[in-house]
Amino acid sequence: MNVTIKLFAQARDLAGTSQTNLSLNEGESVKQMLASLIDEHPALSQIQGNLLVAVNNEYVSSNSLIPTNAEIACFPPVSGG
Amino acid sequence: MNVTIKLFAQARDLAGTSQTNLSLNEGESVKQMLASLIDEHPALSQIQGNLLVAVNNEYVSSNSLIPTNAEIACFPPVSGG
Amino acid sequence: MTVRLLDTPIDYHAVTESVRDHRAGAVVLFLGTVREFTNDQQTTALDYDAYPEMAIAKMQQLIDEARERWPVIQAVIEHRIGHLELGEVCVAVAVSSPHRKDAFHAGQFLIDELKVRVPIWKKENWIDGQTEWVHPDNEKSTLPPPA
Amino acid sequence: MTVRLLDTPIDYHAVTESVRDHRAGAVVLFLGTVREFTNDQQTTALDYDAYPEMAIAKMQQLIDEARERWPVIQAVIEHRIGHLELGEVCVAVAVSSPHRKDAFHAGQFLIDELKVRVPIWKKENWIDGQTEWVHPDNEKSTLPPPA
Numbered sequence: 001m002n003v004t005i006k007l008f009a010q011a012r013d014l015a016g017t018s019q020t021n022l023s024l025n026e027g028e029s030v031k032q033m034l035a036s037l038i039d040e041h042p043a044l045s046q047i048q049g050n051l052l053v054a055v056n057n058e059y060v061s062s063n064s065l066i067p068t069n070a071e072i073a074c075f076p077p078v079s080g081g
Numbered sequence: 082m083n084v085t086i087k088l089f090a091q092a093r094d095l096a097g098t099s100q101t102n103l104s105l106n107e108g109e110s111v112k113q114m115l116a117s118l119i120d121e122h123p124a125l126s127q128i129q130g131n132l133l134v135a136v137n138n139e140y141v142s143s144n145s146l147i148p149t150n151a152e153i154a155c156f157p158p159v160s161g162g
Numbered sequence: 163m164t165v166r167l168l169d170t171p172i173d174y175h176a177v178t179e180s181v182r183d184h185r186a187g188a189v190v191l192f193l194g195t196v197r198e199f200t201n202d203q204q205t206t207a208l209d210y211d212a213y214p215e216m217a218i219a220k221m222q223q224l225i226d227e228a229r230e231r232w233p234v235i236q237a238v239i240e241h242r243i244g245h246l247e248l249g250e251v252c253v254a255v256a257v258s259s260p261h262r263k264d265a266f267h268a269g270q271f272l273i274d275e276l277k278v279r280v281p282i283w284k285k286e287n288w289i290d291g292q293t294e295w296v297h298p299d300n301e302k303s304t305l306p307p308p309a
Numbered sequence: 310m311t312v313r314l315l316d317t318p319i320d321y322h323a324v325t326e327s328v329r330d331h332r333a334g335a336v337v338l339f340l341g342t343v344r345e346f347t348n349d350q351q352t353t354a355l356d357y358d359a360y361p362e363m364a365i366a367k368m369q370q371l372i373d374e375a376r377e378r379w380p381v382i383q384a385v386i387e388h389r390i391g392h393l394e395l396g397e398v399c400v401a402v403a404v405s406s407p408h409r410k411d412a413f414h415a416g417q418f419l420i421d422e423l424k425v426r427v428p429i430w431k432k433e434n435w436i437d438g439q440t441e442w443v444h445p446d447n448e449k450s451t452l453p454p455p456a
Contacts, residue, residue, distance in 0.1 A: 009358045009430035010442040054428070057363040073360055073428075079443040080357065080364075080388060080429025081341050081400050081420060090211045090283035091295040135281070138216040154213055154281075160296040161210065161217075161241060161282025162194050162253050162273055162409075175322045178338070184396050187344035190337065190416075191325070197334035197407060249331050260344060266417050269337075273409060 001026060001068055005037060008075040011051065015041040024066060030055075031062040037074060050076050082107060082149055086118060089156040092132065096122040105147060111136075112143040118155060131157050164237060165221035167214055169244045174254040181236035186258035190269035194253040196246050204289040210243045210252065213281040217241070220280045224272050228257070231271070232264040239272060241282060252284075311384060312368035314361055316391045321401040328383035333405035337416035341400040343393050351436040357390045357399065360428040364388070367427045371419050375404070378418070379411040386419060388429060399431075 006019045022036050030053050038044050044051070053060050054073045066072065087100045103117050111134050119125050125132070134141050135154045147153065178191050196208050225237045235258045242252050255272045259265040276282075277298070284296040325338050343355050372384045382405040389399050402419045406412040423429075424445070431443040 006360065008360050008428065009432075012358075013442075054360070054363055057366045059426075071362075073363065075360065075428060076430065076442065077445050078425065078428050079431045079445045080359070080427055081424040087213065089213050089281065090285075093211075094295075135213070135216055138219045140279075152215075154216065156213065156281060157283065157295070158298050159278065159281050160284045160298045161212070161280050162277040174325070178321070178340070182340075182342060182396060184343075184345040186342055189340040189342060191340075192409065192413075193325070193329075193336040193338075194409070195329060195333055195336060195405075196331075198331040199407075249329060258342075260346075262339065262341070262417075262420060266339075266413065270409075270413050 003033070003066065003070070003072055005033075006071070006073040008073065010047060010076045011044060011074055014043040014046060016043075017041075026068070028066055029062065030060055030064050030066060033066050033072070034062070034074070047076055052077060084114070084147065084151070084153055086114075087152070087154040089154065091128060091157045092125060092155055095124040095127060097124075098122075107149070109147055110143065111141055111145050111147060114147050114153070115143070115155070128157055133158060164225055164239070165218055166240045167212055167217060167243050168240055169242070172240045172242060172251045172254045174240075174251055174256075177238050177240055177254045177256045180238055181256045181258040183235045183258050185260060186235045186265075187260050188262035188265035189256065189258045190262075190265040192253075192255040192269050192273050193251050194273070196248050196250050196252060198248055200286075203286075205286055206248065206289050207287040208246045208252065209285040209287065209293070210241070210246065211283045211285070212241070212243045214243075216281050221276065224275050224279070227275075228268045228271055232268040233259055233261075234264070234268050235259055237268065237272065239276065241276075241280070243282070311372055311386070312365055313387045314359055314364060314390050315387055316389070319387045319389060319398045319401045321387075321398055321403075324385050324387055324401045324403045327385055328403045328405040330382045330405050332407060333382045333412075334407050335409035335412040336403065336405045337409075337412040339400075339402040339416050339420050340398050341420070343395050343397050343399060345395055347433075350433075352433055353395065353436050354434040355393045355399065356432040356434065356440070357388070357393065358430045358432070359388070359390045361390075363428050368423065371422050371426065374422075375415045375418055379415040380406055380408075381411070381415050382406055384415065384419065386423065388423075388427070390429070 257269045404416045
């Protein structure tokens with residue numbers, strides 16, 4: 001399946017784009033998706049250990065599976081306020 | 082010595098005046114001053130156990146002595162804010 | 163002026179602006195407002211009495227103590243006296259500090275201690291027409307015991 | 310509207326007015342402002358980035374959680390995005406409650422959790438012309454561990 005991943009803040013700056021498309025197998029985990037993302041945008045490896053993933057506006061852990069037709073975003077720890 | 086005692090809130094309402102004069106002996110304590118005050122204004126006995134005394138804008142305990150030429154005030158527990 | 167008693171409405175926006183500072187990352191404003199219900203009893207208005215000289219001195223002391231305990235940049239306390247209608251602001255406390263935890267702690271300290279130390283008294287005007295001086299709950303107090 | 314992202318200045322007076330209520334005896338307002346010094350480093354401006362849909366959803370969740378934990382009457386959160394100069398208000402959190410302790414607790418909860426959960430990011434503009442994304446300290450977080 002094809003997924004679009006939105007990138008924010010330092011993740012967007014390192015990748016050089018605000019969103020990127022990946023081709024994943026059905027049933028892949030967040031961890032596997034992140035590995036594909038970093039293959040595609042190696043500069044992201046710099047903040048690899050800190051990347052957070054949100055699916056449909058909720059944080060997900062690395063073992064969660066990527067659902068179909070979901071809105072996916074990837075970004076560093078938040079620092080608002 | 083003659084002292085003037087300012088009264089506030091319920092103490093003023095019960096005494097029916099915003100200040101009162103007492104004649105005290107030198108070296109009398111706050112406790113003795115309060116006894117004289119209540120002799121003079123018996124309605125204050127209603128809140129006797131709760132009366133606070135301030136001398137020169139500082140709270141004093143019942144065993145403190147009343148200094149000469151001090152500003153003295155007597156009032157119930159505060160309830161501002 | 164960092165502490166004031168006012169018989170006209172408190173301009174809490176001006177109070178807040180007066181504590182803003184480039185050194186501050188945090189501002190905390192507390193407003194006490196005239197609440198309609200206390201348990202089952204309905205308030206229509208409040209009257210505040212104060213011992214003005216001592217109230218000013220005590221509010222200033224509270225700010226001095228807050229500055230000793232937390233890195234307060236600016237602090238202001240304004241309290242109304244006289245007659246207040248439902249919803250009006252009776253007290254405004256504003257504090258600025260480099261970091262938010264200190265601003266919250268200092269702000270809460272100032273209003274908590276104001277309520278036990280500053281000689282101001284509140285009279286309820288109940289909806290049945292009765293009035294009653296408020297007897298504070300047994301708030302934690304740093305005062306000497308009653309005389 | 311109880312939560313907003315704005316690219317224009319926050320009107321914290323309007324935010325505060327919007328939480329005032331006759332049922333409330335207490336209003337707490339927190340303002341985060343652009344601070345000049347962080348340790349020895351001097352800031353000239355900040356830039357805020359956000360993931361708007363999720364930020365709005367998360368801020369609304371925080372208010373819902375605060376309502377479950379404290380008797381919150383009204384609560385509003387507004388956060389700036391874009392470029393902010395020194396001293397400007399980056400976030401305003403306002404809460405009203407019948408009693409002050411609850412208003413303080415709810416206000417502090419909202420800003421503490423905003424800083425760990427709401428997808429907004431801050432980039433420092435240092436005085437030497439460098440810019441740097443802020444890496445948050447290890448604040449207490451309720452999030453799952455990083456993916």
